Amino acid sequence: MKKFLVVYGLLLFQCVTAQNEPVDYVNPFIGTSNFGATHPGAIAPRGMASVSPFNVAGRTDLNSLEKDSRWLSNPYVYENKFLTGFSHVNMSGVGCPELGVIISMPTTGSLKINHLNYGTTYSNEEAKAGYYSAELDEYNIKAEMTASTRTGVSRYSFPKGKSNILLNLGLGLTNEQGAMVKIVSPTEIEGMRTVGSFCYNSPEAAYPVYFAAEFSVPANEFGAWKIPSKYEGEEAQWMTYNGETRIKKGFTREVIGDSIGAYFTYDFKEPTSVELKIGVSYVSIENARENLKKETGGKDFDAVYAETRKSWQDKLSVVEVKGNNEEDKHVFYTSLYHMQIHPNIFNDVNGEYPEISTGKIGKTEGTRYTTFSLWDTYRNYHQLLSLLYPEEQLEMVNSMLEIYDENGWLPKWELNSTETFTMVGDPAAVILSDTYLRGLTDFNVEKAYEAMLKSATKTENNPLRPGLDEYIKNGFVSVDSGVAGPVSVTQEYNIADFAIAQLAKELGKEEGYQKFLKRSVSYRELYNPESQFLQPKHENGRWMEGFDPLAGANFSKNPGFIEGNAWQYLFMLSHDAEGLIKLMGGEKAYEEKLDAVFEKGHFDMANEPDFAYPYLYNFIPGSENKASKQVNKLLNKYYKNSPDGLPGNDDTGTMSAWAVYSMMGFYPIIPAKSVYTITTPVFEQIKIKLNPDFYGKDSLIIRKKEINNQKNKVYPLMRNNQVFPNFFISHEDLVNSKELIFLTPEKE
Amino acid sequence: MKKFLVVYGLLLFQCVTAQNEPVDYVNPFIGTSNFGATHPGAIAPRGMASVSPFNVAGRTDLNSLEKDSRWLSNPYVYENKFLTGFSHVNMSGVGCPELGVIISMPTTGSLKINHLNYGTTYSNEEAKAGYYSAELDEYNIKAEMTASTRTGVSRYSFPKGKSNILLNLGLGLTNEQGAMVKIVSPTEIEGMRTVGSFCYNSPEAAYPVYFAAEFSVPANEFGAWKIPSKYEGEEAQWMTYNGETRIKKGFTREVIGDSIGAYFTYDFKEPTSVELKIGVSYVSIENARENLKKETGGKDFDAVYAETRKSWQDKLSVVEVKGNNEEDKHVFYTSLYHMQIHPNIFNDVNGEYPEISTGKIGKTEGTRYTTFSLWDTYRNYHQLLSLLYPEEQLEMVNSMLEIYDENGWLPKWELNSTETFTMVGDPAAVILSDTYLRGLTDFNVEKAYEAMLKSATKTENNPLRPGLDEYIKNGFVSVDSGVAGPVSVTQEYNIADFAIAQLAKELGKEEGYQKFLKRSVSYRELYNPESQFLQPKHENGRWMEGFDPLAGANFSKNPGFIEGNAWQYLFMLSHDAEGLIKLMGGEKAYEEKLDAVFEKGHFDMANEPDFAYPYLYNFIPGSENKASKQVNKLLNKYYKNSPDGLPGNDDTGTMSAWAVYSMMGFYPIIPAKSVYTITTPVFEQIKIKLNPDFYGKDSLIIRKKEINNQKNKVYPLMRNNQVFPNFFISHEDLVNSKELIFLTPEKE
Structure with missing residues (x-):
């Protein structure tokens, strides 16, 4: 403990004397x-x-x-x-x-x-x-x-x-x-x-x-x-x-x-x-x-x-923040710093790198990236790269497509040209679609679509989507499939299919759009109105006996879920929030259950399935303030300028991306949907430098403005002096704004 | 056993149909x-x-x-x-x-x-x-x-x-x-x-x-x-x-x-x-x-x-043998074959090889040899190379001197540029001297002499001659020295010192000659007239108690000897045969003891210390026939055209060299003395091709001629129609002869 105090003292000293440039706020001990x-x-x-x-x-x-x-x-x-x-x-x-x-x-x-x-x-x-x-x-x-x-x-x-x-x-x-x-x-x-x-x-x-x-x-x-x-x-x-x-x-x-x-x-x-x-x-x-x-x-x-x-x-200068909260700046810039570690450069200075599974040495003109922890990063990390470092995001997409060329499959958890098959789902589809939908279209999207289709439809020897035949036939992966965490897997496949549908729509592939949109809500087969949970099912459609919504917490074994329990997965369906609300019997039931997650201690900030839950309040008209409140509470509790200042594994920058977004006041709540939802930013002013090659302009300013919050009458956002009607803003609108004013309730 | 018969059959078949060239007599199963x-x-x-x-x-x-x-x-x-x-x-x-x-x-x-x-x-x-x-x-x-x-x-x-x-x-x-x-x-x-x-x-x-x-x-x-x-x-x-x-x-x-x-x-x-x-x-x-x-x-x-x-x-054509004894030809040419395996070529085609202990890659214009099992090969192997393959022997001498340059010490048991320090003594000195004394003088003999002196005189950190200080002081290495087999070691140092003396004499270094000649007979300190054996002594000059002349056979532990017992080392002093005869009380006592070695089963054909014993009968006037008899008996018993046709470890060709010499009817009985002793050859005629660059002529013929053997009146050798007076011939006389007739008793 003594050691920590010494370091902390040093850092404080630094902050006082240094120029307070973004780089100086990085605390690698976090x-x-x-x-x-x-x-x-x-x-x-x-x-x-x-x-x-x-x-x-x-x-x-x-x-x-x-x-x-x-x-x-x-x-x-x-x-x-x-x-x-x-x-x-x-x-x-x-x-x-x-x-x-x-x-x-x-x-x-x-x-x-x-x-x-x-x-x-x-x-x-x-x-x-x-x-x-x-x-x-x-x-x-x-x-x-x-x-x-x-x-x-x-x-x-x-x-x-x-x-x-x-x-x-x-x-x-x-x-x-x-x-x-x-x-x-x-x-x-x-x-x-x-x-x-x-x-x-x-x-x-x-x-x-x-x-x-x-x-x-x-x-x-x-x-x-x-x-x-x-x-x-x-x-x-x-x-x-x-x-x-x-x-x-x-x-x-x-x-x-x-x-x-x-x-x-x-x-x-x-x-x-x-x-x-x-x-x-x-x-x-x-x-x-x-x-x-x-x-x-x-x-x-x-x-x-x-x-x-x-x-x-x-x-790190891609974002400049203003305010008197120095500790928050340490957290913010260290989060940005942690986002710039993985995916990392894999090719040598001469462009060479070992290809995946071909046994050959490849050569790139640009950058070949590696360390794709996609089950984590598809949720927010790559969205944030598309905004802040679009040139990097496109290179990563190209690396993913090269991996497809070399290996015959998109990556799932790629590390140094090995596919480790860690975690579940088919996350590459989300990232490719999301990138394209955010306007970063300078990649071979037809190949990307072909690659997505392959993993979404090939039922034999498919290393990315085990249980796919059942999933296509019944809408869900069953406990009889031999696939670990079949409920989680079904949800992940739904999310990937939603992404494919969105890209199909954008590319004018109407048939693909309809097909995958339909597939993207098949989780509904697993919703048990009696328990109000998603539950594991047998292949014949009968519920698996002995369902325990708490099973699976703390990495304990669990017949339905991976790295989480039924509480932590129930809401991991932002792409069909409306559908889930309907299933649950309306916004009130949805909200009560969501409240219960936080109130009864089921929320796990340290893992991805539920870490976007706080933002879901923005789907409940009139309860949107809960989102900001919860997000800021979590930021304060889990993100600190200290060695224990991350909620758990950073997950190659995913937890850090959550903090960066949350501190800036917006979040890409629906993977592969080019939209953000809004909460209260941490800083008085945030200047985001944009890459003009991609966004046609070089910056975007977000300011926080406190207002009297009148319950049920929040209008969170002003753009070009116009108040926005709800808590969502498209990526396009965001980047096309010169200045955004985030209206925020006065401090209670 | 069946397998062997098949092979044997094949070989017989081969002998009948093939041209009977030397190479066809090689049986690598021996x-x-x-x-x-x-x-x-x-x-x-x-x-x-x-x-x-x-x-x-x-x-x-x-x-x-x-x-x-x-x-x-x-x-x-x-x-x-x-x-x-x-x-x-x-x-x-x-x-x-x-x-x-x-x-x-x-x-x-x-x-x-x-x-x-x-x-x-x-x-x-x-x-x-x-x-x-x-x-x-x-x-x-x-x-x-x-x-x-x-x-x-x-x-x-x-x-x-x-x-x-x-x-x-x-x-x-x-x-x-x-x-x-x-x-x-x-x-x-x-x-x-x-x-x-x-x-x-x-x-x-x-x-x-x-x-x-x-x-x-x-x-x-x-x-x-x-x-x-x-x-x-x-x-x-x-x-x-x-x-x-x-x-x-x-x-x-x-x-x-x-x-x-x-x-x-x-x-x-x-x-x-x-x-x-x-x-x-x-x-x-x-x-x-x-x-x-x-x-x-x-x-x-x-x-x-x-x-x-x-x-x-x-x-293999370096020697052509004639006679009807096909099996002997298999043994003979396979022995020559086994002599052409080690020392082996160590440098690559481009001349490169790893130097010993410098960590550098050296480069040779000629050949760098390795696998110098010198404790074995100093006794006969290199002598035979000097005769049959003088160009190889000189390259080996040069390799040994390169090793001295690189490592600071001559080799003892060098393998692939590592000194393994296997076995005892200082055998390199014998080989270098012996080569020079046989007229192969085209190497840096001053460096060779310097190298020998170093190992013979440096008493500190001398990896080649442990116990040297005691040896110099007292004439023997004691059981208190911590050196294994101190009697054997003393004998080996004597033999090496004899070699140094011989070279010193040849080079006109009278002081060195006298000094090392004196040192070469210091084994006499270890001769106990009571037991008629060389015995281990304490440093203070007292005999070690509990001496057992049989201890040490079959590799059992032994305070005095290495890989042998007191019987097997007693006569390993051919350089001072006369001195030993004197010590033992005359030729009769020497002969009786030597007889006892063979008669009482103390002789070990499978190891080097005693394997020249049979030739020692030639030092006893009137008993020389025993040498031929014993040599031919051993050849018949231990050297066969069959897998078990070697007496034991070939010792990188040393056992094979024994057979080649013995079958040709002469043997280099005294290391570093350019002399052979004579026995009855196995073949009717032997043509040795000489390298004219070294010997000024291209061949030497040895013929066997049976005579009535009159006891005590044997004259074994005829050269240029002159009968030689004894059982020894110098290397010079041998190679300068056009034809040598080895007189041999009629078969009994």
Whole structure:
């Protein structure tokens, strides 16, 4: 706790003295506790490389969350204290352990290569956009890190005397093993490390990440190590070294195996800083080296950091907020920052990247993105990109279509050109449709439509939509299908089908529109008016016995739902809010049930199925104020300028996108419908810079104006001096406005 | 047994029909039983690559000698029946498990990658110089193999239907693990495999052997596999695949880990032959590919085999023997064949090789040799090379001096640029001196002398001569020194010092001559006239208590000796035979003791310390006939044209060199003394082709002539029609003779 206070103090100090530019409001510690699963490491916008402190291995006395003692998905936990290095490829805000490899570690004194022995506590952490530093207690070393897009750069300030820099390729957050390392010269190491099996899926697709490491000071001595697996045969009796770590001093050829590493040692006559650059690539060592050279060649640590800070400043300045609420600005800009981590750049500087499933190396003229956690991001993340970073969103759409070309299927949860099949539904359709409907049409929409149709109609060997045959025949996936969470799956398919229908309509494909629109409400088959819940059904149409609307909370097993219970899924049907209201017997019943979600503690801010519930009050005329109230209550409760300042896994920026939208006062309530619903913004004024290439203008201003709120007579929005009649505004109207005034009730 | 009869029959057939060229007498099965540790695989003379059947893994019901159930040093055992592939780098005739990796295996039907499942019995084995074939019972596949110097070439004749070719990089004879594999295209695989820790020494020096594999028929499908180590942490509960083999179908990037492999699968419409070339290198994959291309590019299996057969024919024709004893010719030419396996070529076709201990890649204009089992080979092997292949011997001397340049020390038991420190003594000195003294002077003898002096005089941090300080001070290494086998070690140092003295004399270094000559007889300190044995002593000069002359036989622990007992070491002092005779009280006592060795069963033909004992009778005037008798008895008993036709480990050709010399009727009885002693040759006539560049003439003929043997009046040798007065002839006289007639007693 003491540590946190120190950092907090530093940040406050910073805010007072700095220019208060958007980049200065980034607090990378947000989300590093409470399972936010972000890391405070240095990264450039959408960087392939990042350098994160790695403090999740070993010493459960010091690390309350330890990677091998539990399910843990992050390389860093704020409360942990035992640091075992700095990992150079990392994921942010995900729910499964992966990457967290190519771990460097500076030490002093005699060489120790077991992380349990060389690990240390640390002090005086500092984290900014593109920068992290800490002091290593055992060694009196200051370790600083920054990063360009594909290269992690560290500066280790050593005291006088014997020192070491380790490159540990055994340790990692991933559960995969296997690495190669080769010391090229006293200033260069190259190698690769196997990663993969994200969320314990597709272990057979595990793949290497390559690296080239360059040291600013030549090693006095160097070597590699290998920890062999223990030999079990008779011969073990002659192997006095059985299972023991071998130190391969001066070794310059490849060392390969499940657990290996390399070290440089120094003997400094005076305190000395060593800069370490590690370029990464998913194509080859050569590309990793080229990435390093092209991005950081001739630049020292400070120069790389200055460039990366500038990149962050440019990215984050897309929104300028005004107001006296500094803490909210930290939350806001850190949320924007977290949205600029995944999806991340996958291609090397020369354009190359490994294609998905073809085994080939592809080449892009633009950017190939990866890390598509689409079950999360289809709900708000990509909508926000379409508004703030339309050029990025279009590149992502193109990446998704390339994935379709390569793999024959759109992505579901794609990571580094592997389809991990994590979570359910068919979310790509929503994103493609939504993007097009928001006016970002510069992609091959016919191919996109073809790809959507394929996953929506192919009933054999369809990896994206298991249970599709039942769904088409009966309107729902049954508990007999063998598909996990059949009610959730049915709802997700409905949402995807709604998206297809919307795009079909836009493209003038009337038949497709009608067909998929009809399919998009088939969830109604699962609505039981008696329980007033969606319930799992047998294939023959009979309700599954023993329905418990609470089953499924906290990830407990559940016959109907995935990562949620019946409360948390009931309203996840914004595309048919009117239909659901009707089913439930009217707006009052709908509202009462929605109230119950919040009042009875069924609401889960930490996961996606219900996280748009607060906005649903805007569907109930006269109760719209509840939306703003609830949204702002949740913002205050769950989003904070502190390590526990995210409600849970950031879900590759989805939780952050929720905050950004909510703090700006609007939200894309219906996936694949180009419309926002309105709540009270957090800031006095918000200036959104628009990309004129896409929106024909360069900005949009939102202002908050307090009014006397007369119940049942709220008119939330003024545009061009005209008051809008309801709580919804189309994307087109929003971006075409010069200034929007969000009317808000006076504070109670 | 049946199998052997079949082969034997084949060979007989061959002898009748073939031209009876030397190469046709090679029976690569000799030494594949009785722990000869040779393999019947295909290899070119001194080849870096070889392709051996690998039948020592798993199924102890079928494999009586299994690599993990006991100490086993060969990839193939004649009696074993369960074959699990064909290994592409192999050692021959050594006593420790090493190499036996890059294992290919053709199968049919569904893909199986565990050797316990895919292994098979086999039939109709055939082995010739540069060729091996067998039929795989399970699969109806004929597998044939040949090899160029650095490339193994296989031809697999598949039946119609589904077939597979596996490249198993997990399995191996070595105890090291760790490999990388990458499928480059449907006709090409590349990778590397860690090997090392020969004789369980220096595991930290384990190193990769690289390969490039080329298939003549593109795979229909391909993939890699990985067997991961089992995850022990909490997360194991979510890893349903924990520890299970992963099949990585279509995977084209590097797969790395402790146990991996790759496969090609085919679906043949008709019976089809696939040729597989695997080039190897100890430098890089690129070099392995270049080796393959340069040696076998554009050549099919038959063409490569024809070339390799020609190389063998050229090498083996260095001696032409005449007589009616066909079986002896098989033994003789197979012995010559076994002498052409190690030391083997280490540099790639472009001259590159990894230097020892520098970490650099060196480049040679000539040939860099490796696999210097010098404790074995200093006794006769290199002497025979100096006579038959002087150009090779000089290249080997140069390789030894390069090793000194790179490593700072001459080799002791060098393997692939690692010093394994196997066995004792300082054997390099003997070889360097002996070579020079035989007139092969075209090397840097001053450097050689300097190198010898270093190991003979440097008492601190001397890896070659442990216990040197005691030895210099007291003349012997004591049981208190911590050095294993101190009596053996003292004798070996004496022998090396004798060699240094001889070279010093030749170079006119009188001081060195005197000093080392004196040192060369210090073993006398260990002779106990009471027991008439060399005995271990304490540093203070007192005999160690409880001396047992039998201790140490059969590799049992022994305070005084290494790999032998007091009987087997007592006479290993031919350089001071006269001195020992004196010590023992005269020729009679010496002869009686020597008789006792043979009569009481103390003689061990399978190991080096005593294997020259039979020749020592030539030091006893009047008893010389015993030498011939004993030598020929041992030849008959231990050297046969059958798998058990070697007395034990071939010791990289040392046992074979013993046979070649003994069958020709002369033997280099004193290491580093350019002299031979004479016995009765096996053949009627022997024509030795000499290299005129070294010997000024191109051949030497030895003929056998039976005479009435009058006891105590033997004159064994006639040269230029003159009878020689004793049983010794200098190397110079031998090579300068046009024809030598070895007089031999009539058969009794």
